Amino acid sequence: MKKIGIPRGMLYYENFPFWQEYFEGIGCELVESPKTNKEIMDKGILSSVDEACLPVKITHGHVNYLKDKVDYIFLPRFISLHKMEYCCPKILGLPEMIINSIDDLPEIIQIDINLYRRNELKNSFQELGKSLGVSKEVSNKSFRKALKKFSNYQGWLKEELFPKGYSFKEGNFSILVLGHSYNVYDEFLNMGVLGKLQERDINIFTAEELDDDIIRKYSNFTNKRIFWTHGRRILGASKYHLKKATIDGIIYLSSFGCGLDSVLSHFVLKQANLYNVPFMLLTLDEQTGEAGFNTRLEAFLDMMKWRDRNQSHISTFR
Template identity: 35%
Template sequence: MRVGMPRGLMFYKYYPFWQAYLDSLDVELVVSERTNKKILDLGLEAAENEFCLPLKVFYGHALSLKDKADALLIPRLVSVHKKEFTCPKMLGLPDLIHALEGRVPPVISPKIDVRKNTRGYYRELMGLGKRFDGKNRRIVSAILAGRRAQIEYEKKLIAGMTPPEALEGDTRETTKQELTIGLVGHSYNIYDSYITLDLIKRLRRAGAKVLVPENISPETIDAESRDLPKRLFWTYEKEIVGSAFHWMKSEAVSGVIYVLAFACGPDSFIQSVIEDKSRSLGNVPVMSLVIDEHSTEGGMITRLEAFIDMLKRRDHAACNASHG
C-alpha cells in the first residue's frame, strides 16, 4: 500500500514520526512535491475562496497525489498538548479533503487528541497500524521508531537547523552575517519557499543570520508565553508568541519578521500581541509580512530591503554610541 502525505500544514512538524512509523510497518510513504505553481493552481481552483492560503496550498498538495497513492494520511489534529487546541481548520481538515472524493485517494484520519491524556492517541496509532496488517508487537515497535525519529529531528532543530535543512537536506549559503533576524510564523508558511518567495534565502543573502521558532526549546516557549495576561490555548500560536517574546526580551535579534497568512484569524490576533510587546519593550522592531496567493516579489523585496536597512542603521548607531 502506498500512503500519500501532502507536503503542507503539519508536514514540517511531524513528518519524521510518520515516516518512521509507516516504514516500520512496511508501508510506502509518498510525499507530494514541494509547492509549485501547478500545486498552488490546483488548490486555488478546488478550495473555497475565503479559506486561508495554507489550506488552499494543502488542497493542491492533496490533489497532486491523486494517482500516486492508494490513500492519503491526514490526521485529525484536535490537540497536541495537554489543555491546548489546534486551529479549528486542522480539526476539520480530513472532512474537507474527503469532500473532494473522486479527485483524491481515500482519506485515513487518525484522531490526535491529547487534551486530557495520551491514551486515545496510542489507541488511534494501534488502530491505524492494524489497518496496515500490523500485529500488536510490530505496531508498538513502529510507534517507538516514530518517536525516536521525531526526537532526533527535534534535536537537530534545537541545534540550529531549519526544518527544510533537517528534513530535505537544504543547504545554507555561507554569507557574511551582519545582523540576526528572528523569523516567526506557522511552519507551513515560513518553510514553504514557494509561497514566501524564498524568504529565508533572501534574508541570508542580505547578511542576516535567521533564527526560527523550532530552534527554541518548548520549555522556554512555555515560560515566555506566560507573560501574557491570559494563557494561550492554541499550541502553534503559543510557539509563535513565545519565540518572538524570547528574542525580544533577550535582545538576541536585531528585528523580528512575522509571516502571516491572509484570512487567518489566529494570525491576525497574534500579530497584535507581538506588535504590542515590541512597542512596550521598545527595543526590537517587528515587521509583519502578510502572504496570499497574489504576493509579488517586487512588493516583498522593497519591504524587506527597507526593514533590513533600518535594522543595520540602528545596530550601527547603537555600536557607535556604546563606543562613546
C-alpha cells in the same frame, strides 16, 4: 507494498520524521508530494473553498497531486497538541474539507491526533496499523521508534527545512522569522524569505528551534492563557529572543484572513516595541507579488541597519 501519500502541507513541517519512521517501520512505502510550486498552488485554489487561507488551499493542491499516485493518503486530524490547548479550527476540519472538495480520492487514512488525552496518540496509531493489516506489536514497535526519531526533530529541521542549511555567524545581523510552520518553511508560499535572508548573511532564528519548556516559560506573559499551541510557540519564541537580546529584528509571516495571526501578531508587535526591536508583518496570499514583497524586505533590512548605526529614532514598525 502499500503506497501512502504524504501531502507536503500544513503540519507536515512539524511531523514528517515521525510519520516516515512509523510508516516505513510497518512496511509501507511513502510518497511525498514535491515542494509547493505554482501548479500545486493553482490546483489547490481551484479545488478548495474561497474562504480558506492560503496554506489550506496549498494543502488541497498537494492532495490533488498525490491522488492518482498512491493507494492511501494520510490526512491526520490535529485536534490538540498539548493539554488544555487546541489547534485552529481550519486545521481540525482539514480532512473533511479535502474529502468534500476533491473528487476521486484514494482511501484516506484519518486518525485523530489529540494529545489532550493520555495514550490517545498511541491508540490512534494502533488503529491506523490495524486498518492497514498490521499487528499491534509491529505497530507499537514502530511507534516507539518514531517517537525516538522525533526527539531529533530539530536536527531534521536544520538540515532539511533551511534552504541553504543552518549556520550561525557571530557578529552578523539576526532575525527571528515567526509564523505558523507552514508559512515559515514552505519556500514557495513565503517567496523564499529564509533563502533571501541567508543570501544577505543574516542569521535566522525560528520558533521551532526552541524546546517546549522554554516556549512555555516565556509565553506566560499574557493576561489570559493562550490556548492555541502554535500561538504559544510564536509568543514564547518572541519573548525569549527579545529578553535575551539575541535578535535585531522580527519578521512575522502571516496568512491573509488568519484569525489567530491577527491576534498573535498584535501581541508580538507590542513586545517588539517594548524592547525597541524592529518588527515587520508580511501577509501572504495567492495575490502577493514577489516584487512588492522584495521591496518591503529590503526596506526593512535597510531600516534595521540604519538603526544599528545609532539612528534609533527610526520607527521599529513597518
